[in-house]
Amino acid sequence: MRITKFGHACVRIEHEGEVVVLDPGVFTDAEAVDGASAILITHEHPDHYFPDHLRASDAPVFTIEAVAARLREDAPDLAERLTVVAPGEVFDAGLPVRAVGELHAVIHEDYPRIHNSGYLLSVGEATVYHPGDALTVPDGAVDLLLAPASAPWLKLSEAVDFVRAxxxxxxxxxxxxxxxxxxxxxxxxxMGNLLGDSQEFLRLADGADL
Structure with a gap:
């Protein structure tokens, strides 16, 4: 398994010839999708979803209905590559994936909440979890959490408690x-002070591998 951190929320997972790219948004270089066999989008915010990056690949796109509806409007040329997944659904994106959760975290009570799905991927013997913009704790063990570090909807205490949970x-x-x-x-x-010895928290530069 090879995991590469790209700009902001984008992560590329390579395993046994499959290349799954999650959330290549506007803060991500287009090279993140080179050779992708599947692309997963958690929600419609532009830091996670950018049609031009999807056009830079011919890979199928797996996402929720809210994003699919936006894509049909923004980029109808990509509609035939879409597969819509529902909360809790298990699907094959080259790697086994389960959709986790349904709503974006609260930014402010005056904003309507949009839909968001995290993805729990089985990568060989390991499980990798990308929550998108939510703090939904999945059922079952996770070997690697892709943990949000900063956001308008996130406090440090919430980030620590999410990693712990x-x-x-x-x-x-x-x-x-x-x-x-x-x-x-x-x-x-x-994170280092509060997580203890049983949990490791890592930061990587864009383009670096885990």
Whole structure:
């Protein structure tokens, strides 16, 4: 298994010839989708969904109905590549995947909540969880959590409690363009202080592999 951290919320997972790319948004370089065998989109916000990146690949796109509806409007040329998945559904994107959750985290009570699906991927003997923009804890063990580190909807205490609740032995920071390097360093320091020896929290530069 090879996992590459790309811009913001985008992660590329390679395993036994399959290349699954999650959330290549506007803060992600188009190279993230090179050779992709499948692309997964958690929700419609542009930092997770950018039609031009989808056009840069011929891979099938798996996503929820809210994103599919937006895609049919924004980029009807991509509609034939869409597969819509529902909360709790198990599907094959080259790797086995289960959709987790249904709603985006609350940014402010005055904003209507949009739909969001996290994805729990089986990668060989390991499970990898990308929650999108939500703090939904999946059923079952997670080996690697792709953990949001900064967001308008996220407090540090919530980020720590989410990592603790998921219980993965290793977490990789994603969703990291909102804070400065100083702010992200503070997140890393607090995670190290509060998680204990049984859980590791990692930050990687864009383009680096785990």
């Amino acid at each position: 998921v219980g993965a032995p290793r977490s990789l920071a994603i969703h990291d363009r909102v804070y400065s390097e100083v702010g992200l360093g503070m997140v890393e320091q607090h």
